[in-house]
Amino acid sequence: MSVLAASLAGALSVGGWWEYRRHMKHVRAIPSRIHVNGTRGKSSVTRLIAGGLRAGGIRTFAKTTGTEPRMIFPDGREEHIPRPGRANIIEQLKVFRRAAEEESQAIVVECMALQPHIQWLAEHRIVKSTVGVITNVRADHLDVMGPTVADVARFLSATIPKGGILFTAERELLPVLRERAAALGTQVVASAESEVTEAEIRSFGYVEHRENVALALRVAGHFGVARAAALEGMRRCTPDPGVLRVHRIRYFQKEIEFANAFAANDRDSTLLIFQRLGLGSVPGRRSIVIFNSRGDRIQRAEQFADMIAADMGRVDAVILTGDLTGAVVNRAVRHGAPEEKIVDLGDLREEQVNLVFEAVLDATPEKALVVGVGNIGGLGHAIVHFFQNRGEDEHGSAAS
Template sequence: MLTSYILLFLLLLFGAFGVVEYARHQRRARSIPIRIHVNGTRGKSSVTRLIGAGLRVGGISTITKVTGTYPRLILEDGSDVHIHRRGDANIIEQLSVVRLAAERKVSALVVECMALEQQYQRITERQMIHATIGVITNVRLDHIDIMGRTLPEIASVLAETIPSRQHLFTAETLISDVLQNYADKKHATMHVSTEESVSQDEMKGFSYIEHRENVSLALAVCQHLGVDRQVALQGMYTAIPDAGVLRRFVVGAFGKQLAFYNAFAANDPDSTFLVWKRLKEESGLEGTRIVLLNTRQDRMDRARQLAELAGRKLNPD
């Protein structure tokens, strides 16, 4: 009997601790005036970094957290810090990021969404981030085993991070009407940006190959928060990019000049095709063209999609 009372007491104690800690987290989150939750199929890490860089140079103290090629924190001064994890990635780490931002009394926190499953995306937004601005970069056919096999199905999952009665920014144009329906249900104001708002000359300021739609989206968010467009753009030029950004490398071998484009981060068929199309338009991809696919045994659906893309659309030599 005594053991039962002890167990009951411990359960009540842990329950009370959980309630208190939950309330503390809510206060921490609300103490950060600007909370930006970045979601989408492709470009999340890049857009998160670009927004953070634009806000910092605009005088808004900002902490950014990305989970792209490597998990990183970008602090108020723009320094890039590695996140040391104990075990696998877990959405619980978002709590510690909110705590850090609150303790440092920053004005803005820009966080890349970690979750894939619909219920975890819902929890991340409603219980952890409470965004004042939601961002959905785009909606593409990826993680189809988890998020759905059609664009509307995937959009329904991504829409879980649209903040209620706040603002949603997106560069998605193909099914923007679907996102608009979800935004309306949450009484959120949706803003759609297009790549045409950024000129090719403006893109020349980047030291790597950035996507215009990413820059356009990040600029729209920064301007919404009062940062001058040109000021924000200059900050984006100097930002440290994600390790997986699209880059061009030229090496000499066998008496030839070989150009290698690292596009491994575009690991869904739609994004891969868009990169291929863009490179053909801008550089012509002259000479013998070779496509190297990096597939994973635990992502067989994606491997089949990429193999079909290479054989039917890319048509390498």
């Protein structure tokens, strides 16, 4: 039994039975419970939904688990959730208690479980959602949920509520979700990014994805919130700390735009962001990708190596940091990537983060768009802070 499962079993034991009964009292006190799962965009969609519901006059509590675990109160203020050890789904009991104390009418909770059986426990024993959300299904964590993307869809389906409604932006594997939902007597509503215009998405103060906003608008509409009011509430809500932002840096005669996309660590999401930012599409502007690798994400490192060879023909330079970088170089070159455009900085310490900036400068004649992907952990935070601290401004578009 995993540590998380054992912890939950402890909460349900005789000693923890009264605590669980109290939790169920808190659950029943909140009539609308929304559980957000999926491969990408969970934190953003959680915040967007909460912002939309608040704008509709619904007293809404939210909890995100992405870059930093946060509780978001009905008035929009936020509180960091300290974790003395590893993340544990038992912290959701505290979240529900705080939400009930705030007399919340709705709660939006980001799924924090990775293991499929823990996802099921989180939904059917803790959250007991009335509305489920699966943002999308991507080829990530295949070592846990795979080996195929269809398997990922089936595992994510563990958080589909029984006898409720499921909203999703997923299209390719929608039949898998529909099949699982039907077995639970749950209705499925699919959103489409075409439901949000480019003008609407540009009105956000950061780089948001149309499919995220379209999905959140569908959920808000389900609760009777007018579209215009919900959209305005989403614009006003505080974005997740890991949201995609672009920082412009002028260094002597060089102009560098840095996009923090470290939350993107699967192929589909990464390529979508490259397209969104216009990577490799502006004449005279170099395209540079920083990949920060983690030693416990071997499959992710292999996937990125394959991307260097197959998907980055218009990228001028790839800078590697973290663990497994030598293996990434070898695999990428073996699959046809030109070795001369790969800069392997290896496992740097945080105080050496300036070496990343120097590598960017070396690859930049005049202008460059730099996109950080892979993992925010390890050196990722230091890279983001380095570029943020030197940025002249922040904006929601990479256009020059």
